[in-house]
Amino acid sequence: MKLLAKSKKSVLLVSVLMSAMSLSVAHADLKLNGSGASFPAPIYNKWFKDYSKQTDGVRIDYQSKGSGAGIRDFINETVDFAASDAAMKDSEIEQVKRGAILLPMTAGEVVLSYNLKGVEDLKLPRDVYPEIFLGKITMWNDPKIQAANPGIKLPDQKITVVVRSDSSGTSYVFTNHLSAINADFKSAVGGAKSPNWPAESRIVKAPKNDGVTATIKQTPGAIGYIEYGFAKLTKSPTAMLENQKGKFIAAGSEGGAAALATTDFPTNMLPGSDVPDLRGWATDPSGEAAYPIATFTWLLVYKDQEDDKAKAMQDLIEYMVTTGQKSAEEMGYIPLPENVVAKVRNAAKMIK
Incomplete structure (x- = not known):
């Protein structure tokens, strides 16, 4: 009887161990591929790496290739998820055969980084920085810039955009903000992922946020728009921008949070879907302390998925809106407000 009992225990133990091993193998084989925005890439890569360490072998690969490319990959179903700072248009959402869920996952600010030797705390009024990108203001010592910076001797130097x-x-995000505050910019350029910039001879183009950041650093007299996290990571100087209330505000968590507090979300569903529409914008925030260019950035996930990937994606999203948010501020991003976290959790339940 003792031998029989021991034999049964041994069989049970082997069975448990084999089940655990098979579960481990299943998790080890699970890989999620994503692509898209470079804006959230630093924090996404941290989250994905940390999450993979804390789970039993779930691997996440993310290619930072730009929002437009991410949306194309998502529509073509060549990825498991995508990321975009420009929330998908209705016409794009309607092309997603497996159903789209758009989740604001983090937020950040678009800053104007510049390369002017010895110049710190540069202030740019809201009637000035759109004209720089229109090619109407071409010199750093332009009277309009100098008037906003009386304590700084600005150089007689051409501006490279x-x-x-x-x-x-x-x-x-940047061009929609400029369009909201400057009628000439709206008619000449408008909001676009691939804008047609005027004054092409003054413009230098570079890929992704890190490419623009590097080009500014290498080009005396340059100015360009990048995500604040990249500026913080590379210790790049950024201009204080005048907001709707006439206050010059530096980028940072306080100004960004004040901007996002003015964001209204739609009350309807995504087109042809029962999924809540979480496309909210702060194009020209009205808050007294608001930094003027802030935005959410969205994770794009399929509503219809394979069971194992659906569960893994839901677990990943829960990690991103809880533990992940704790590292947002130190990396130059804005933690999601609690009301937005609740909206994300509710929408993520629809992943099947």
């Missing part, structure tokens, strides 16, 4: 060469959500 650095913009994105790829289809970019950062470009989309």
